[in-house]
Amino acid sequence: MKKVRLITDGACLGNPGPGGWACVLRYHEHKKEIWGAEPHTTNNRMELRAAIEGLRALKERCEVEVITDSEYLKNGITNWIHGWKRRGWMTAAKTPVINKDLWQALEEQTERHQTTWSWTKGHASHFDNNRCDELASLAAREQKSGSKAG
Template sequence: MSDAAGTDATVEISTDGACLGNPGVGGWGAVLRYRGKEKRISGAETETTNNRMELTAAIEALALLTRPSNVVIWTDSSYVKDGITKWVAGWQRNGWKTAAKKPVKNDDLWQRLLDEEKRHTVQWRWVKGHNGDHYNEIADDLATSAARNLRDAP
């Protein structure tokens, strides 16, 4: 999945986050697809929110790519898609404050996402969650399983 630079090849990534309680135990998952290969990744945190897990899924997936790549990220989170494509430039201009002059929530993750994104050429796409999209369902299962595994660990 690391030799997309300089080619027409695109890494397709489907991401999702889940939270058992919000805030609560959360998980994230991503499915990366490149030239017929597939890699699934996931993780979890004890005290988090769904939005943080949605962001973490995209960050971790992009961080996994070892070279600059052409990437399409599919997310069912309007928060992530709109945040990165519409809102983040204004937040940066405003010193990580909203239009209402309040601190941007999850600014640490937004900054990490920007750092990961700038290494690549990324297109952001929204997909309706829980609507039968094969890779969104896999990402959702990865995120939910990671959260449950952490919650139920001895």
């Protein structure tokens, strides 16, 4: 089984506001960058979208290490989701889970792979995380201005 590293990040100008997401996929010496944007969203939705789209881009079952600077993303998919599902997608406070649609999509994608999750400090020394931040921020700015670089 191929071993892939997936590094993710999301950005939002305002919260809510125009947002962007990005991910870097690494397999040996191969590197693929993917990014996108949404007109009205939140930072947490963009963090989730980055992971979903990165996993979705893998064409076959892989052993994937997902590296994120979002504790919300890492804790949600590794810990909180089990309780949410047990309670019918309600939080411990008996309120509906925010971003349920994306949590369900992320769970569907993680089940396609053998997935582990790692946290890295954002805006620090992780080169690929910094690159994701740059791409996600650019996507959000382009979404806001209505332009596209390239």
